[in-house]
Amino acid sequence: MKLNINDQTHEVNAPEHVPLLWVLREYLHLTGTKYGCGIAQCGACTVHIDGVAQRSCILPVAQAVGKKITTIEGIPENHPVKQAWIDVQVPQCGYCQPGQIMQAIHLLKENANPDIEAIKAGMSGNLCRCGTYPRIIKAMTKLAKEGT
Numbered sequence: 001m002k003l004n005i006n007d008q009t010h011e012v013n014a015p016e017h018v019p020l021l022w023v024l025r026e027y028l029h030l031t032g033t034k035y036g037c038g039i040a041q042c043g044a045c046t047v048h049i050d051g052v053a054q055r056s057c058i059l060p061v062a063q064a065v066g067k068k069i070t071t072i073e074g075i076p077e078n079h080p081v082k083q084a085w086i087d088v089q090v091p092q093c094g095y096c097q098p099g100q101i102m103q104a105i106h107l108l109k110e111n112a113n114p115d116i117e118a119i120k121a122g123m124s125g126n127l128c129r130c131g132t133y134p135r136i137i138k139a140m141t142k143l144a145k146e147g148t
């Protein structure tokens with residue numbers, strides 16, 4: 001099957017039911033997207049499918065065929081959200097952060113000026129064992145003020 005990932009076409013020979021996360025990491029070595037729980041409970045595996053944040057650990061790869069898949073590798077280094085994460089020094093161990101950033105980009109696309117409650121609600125499915133939540137809120141508040 002053919003997959004469009006980060007504006008490149010990849011031919012992948014994988015069973016249709018295999019989760020997209022496994023295809024990204026094991027077949028294509030795009031390891032920026034992380035495995036946390038495998039049951040859509042942590043957000044570490046978040047990617048965009050046609051611009052919408054989705055958990056790749058539970059998405060059968062066949063359902064991503066014909067769609068535009070974007071992973072953390074497809075987000076430019078100078079993207080305002082990545083820059084805000086650097087400016088605020090959000091990450092600690094970093095493991096959850098690709099998923100946090102993909103979720104944040106989606107949230108800010110839906111609502112460019114979220115208040116703290118909207119940020120908390122929109123990011124609530126993305127867990128961080130290091131407890132970087134206050135810095136995530138700070139970075140997103142900064143983006144909301146500056147406009148993205």
Ligand code: FES
Nearest residue numbers: 036037038043057
């Ligand atoms: S690994 Fe997909 S939500 Fe946790």
Ligand code: FES
Nearest residue numbers: 093094128129130
């Ligand atoms: S920065 Fe360590 S899990 Fe989030």
